[in-house]
Amino acid sequence: MCDYHFHNAAVILKVLFPTKCVCFQASVDEGSTGVVVNLTVDDRDDPATGAWRSVYSIINGDPNQSFEIHTNPDNNEGMLSVVKPLDYENTMFHTLLIKVENEDSLVPGVVYGPSSTATVYISVQDVNEGPVFFPDPLMVTKWENIPAGSFVAILNATDPDYLQVQSIRFSVLRDPAGWLSVNPVKGSVNTTGTLDRESPHVHNNRYSALFIASDNDYVPSL
Numbered sequence: 001m002c003d004y005h006f007h008n009a010a011v012i013l014k015v016l017f018p019t020k021c022v023c024f025q026a027s028v029d030e031g032s033t034g035v036v037v038n039l040t041v042d043d044r045d046d047p048a049t050g051a052w053r054s055v056y057s058i059i060n061g062d063p064n065q066s067f068e069i070h071t072n073p074d075n076n077e078g079m080l081s082v083v084k085p086l087d088y089e090n091t092m093f094h095t096l097l098i099k100v101e102n103e104d105s106l107v108p109g110v111v112y113g114p115s116s117t118a119t120v121y122i123s124v125q126d127v128n129e130g131p132v133f134f135p136d137p138l139m140v141t142k143w144e145n146i147p148a149g150s151f152v153a154i155l156n157a158t159d160p161d162y163l164q165v166q167s168i169r170f171s172v173l174r175d176p177a178g179w180l181s182v183n184p185v186k187g188s189v190n191t192t193g194t195l196d197r198e199s200p201h202v203h204n205n206r207y208s209a210l211f212i213a214s215d216n217d218y219v220p221s222l
Ligand SMILES: [Ca+2]
Pocket: 030, 087, 088, 089, 090, 129, 160
């Protein structure tokens, strides 16, 4: 049997009221711009005075200046906008720290009034994007009169949606003289006719053809 000895100890907990945590959430499609969320503030100053009007600023989380925030003069809300399109494959989430303060506090010589911060969590939604050719344009030099079926070039395209499993297919969009064909899977371009430097479709020794690379999403993107 053990004897336990107790000493009374007074534990004084100092309970701190957290400064009000104001959080907002928004969702935005990659590649788009515009207002994504309106931040509301609760200010008991007299409306329509400078002390009531809020001034918002982004103080953290926006290294690329992708966002802007402006005060809605009608309701004092902070309108947070995307001004540079976001890229889901690069960053899926953004966390912005917004400071809000009253307009009067910004007047030089006036002591800064109370300010508070809000956190905005933004999730970026994936959008299907079309494959991108590289290089674009692709320059190739060939002799005229080479036999039909001659190899011309391999098209190279990559799909930005690397987190999705998508395959690319190639096709001819514009081939004014009907000289070229492309393997839809491999992207290899061959002649189907006889190249002619004196053709009306050749300008300054150059013949231009356009190809499409499309993915296999249920709504294919070009
Ligand atoms: Ca993207």
